[in-house]
Amino acid sequence: MHKAGFVNIFGKPNAGKSTLLNALIGEKLAITSHKVQTTRHRITGIVTEPGYQIIFSDTPGIIDPKYKLHEKMMGAVRSALEDADVALLIADARTDFEENVALFDSLKLKAPILLVLNKIDLLPPTEQALLQEKWTAWGKAKKVVAISALKQEGIKALMEGIVALLPAGEAFYPEDTLTDRSTRFFVAELIREKIFQLYSEEIPYHTAVVVTEFKEKNTLTKIAAEIIVTRETQKGIIVGEHGKGIKEIGSKARVDIEQFISQKVFLELHVRVRGKWRDSDLYLKEYGY
Numbered sequence: 083m084h085k086a087g088f089v090n091i092f093g094k095p096n097a098g099k100s101t102l103l104n105a106l107i108g109e110k111l112a113i114t115s116h117k118v119q120t121t122r123h124r125i126t127g128i129v130t131e132p133g134y135q136i137i138f139s140d141t142p143g144i145i146d147p148k149y150k151l152h153e154k155m156m157g158a159v160r161s162a163l164e165d166a167d168v169a170l171l172i173a174d175a176r177t178d179f180e181e182n183v184a185l186f187d188s189l190k191l192k193a194p195i196l197l198v199l200n201k202i203d204l205l206p207p208t209e210q211a212l213l214q215e216k217w218t219a220w221g222k223a224k225k226v227v228a229i230s231a232l233k234q235e236g237i238k239a240l241m242e243g244i245v246a247l248l249p250a251g252e253a254f255y256p257e258d259t260l261t262d263r264s265t266r267f268f269v270a271e272l273i274r275e276k277i278f279q280l281y282s283e284e285i286p287y288h289t290a291v292v293v294t295e296f297k298e299k300n301t302l303t304k305i306a307a308e309i310i311v312t313r314e315t316q317k318g319i320i321v322g323e324h325g326k327g328i329k330e331i332g333s334k335a336r337v338d339i340e341q342f343i344s345q346k347v348f349l350e351l352h353v354r355v356r357g358k359w360r361d362s363d364l365y366l367k368e369y370g371y
């Protein structure tokens with residue numbers, strides 16, 4: 083019997099959802115950083131094996147919306163709640179058990195649940211066993227699996243648990259499909275990731291990235307992108323003294339983009355100020371939210 087279905091990942095910000103998606107897919111599709119709310123979209127990654135196809139979705143961490151951007155992010159979570167065949171609820175093993183329970187209960191999921199206890203590499207084994215018992219006693223998960231998404235431990239057992247819960251069905255996508263997102267989308271995400279990794283405090287949360295040009299030539303791909311911020315001062319910080327900041331974003335992003343598209347890249351970055359982009363439907367649409 084062939085199996086196929088949508089397996090959606092939910093959890094608090096920073097629980098490790100994107101790291102888990104990448105570990106399950108075996109490719110870097112979702113960007114990560116140690117800051118919360120790195121993920122803003124629903125990102126799909128597809129695994130096809132002889133007996134099954136799984137369409138995984140990473141979702142933004144669940145928060146109370148403060149900007150229209152946040153509302154769009156939570157819209158992505160809602161759509162994922164509705165179409166899940168299997169729900170992966172991921173909890174950072176070091177965070178508060180009750181808070182995670184409250185969040186997971188509030189989702190009112192109808193799909194079968196797999197509870198994923200992540201970051202166990204940071205926990206003594208005795209604590210891990212206790213926590214695993216607590217989650218089993220919660221009673222709503224078909225299975226509790228302890229993993230380290232970062233160290234890729236426990237992923238095989240998790241995969242087996244997922245396949246067991248998958249409904250019968252034909253594949254939704256051709257077997258060589260890795261994702262439903264465009265290359266441009268991933269290029270913008272890789273640039274955005276560098277901003278999350280290189281700048282502290284509020285800058286990343288005021289930033290969007292749009293690819294304005296993507297031209298494949300014989301030996302190299304020419305890419306131009308705009309980094310959108312909300313204030314002139316932020317532009318100054320991103321550009322940096324003598325352009326040092328933007329050069330660093332550019333050279334780090336270029337290395338990753340070249341690896342992603344397997345071609346040499348010429349990357350041109352510009353910074354643009356757009357006062358209220360996070361609250362403007364027009365700009366949010368233009369920037370892909």
Ligand SMILES: Nc1nc2c(ncn2[C@@H]2O[C@H](COP(=O)(O)OP(=O)(O)OP(=O)(O)O)[C@@H](O)[C@H]2O)c(=O)[nH]1
Pocket residue numbers: 093094095096097098099100101102113114115116117118119120121122141142143144200201202203204229230231232233
């Ligand atoms: N030690 C350890 N760190 C991890 C593990 N999984 C994820 N992390 C780290 O936790 C941080 C957050 O990981 P992400 O995958 O970006 O988390 P997320 O849940 O997608 O975060 P949002 O985008 O805020 O929703 C990153 O610094 C990861 O490297 C793990 O198993 N062990």
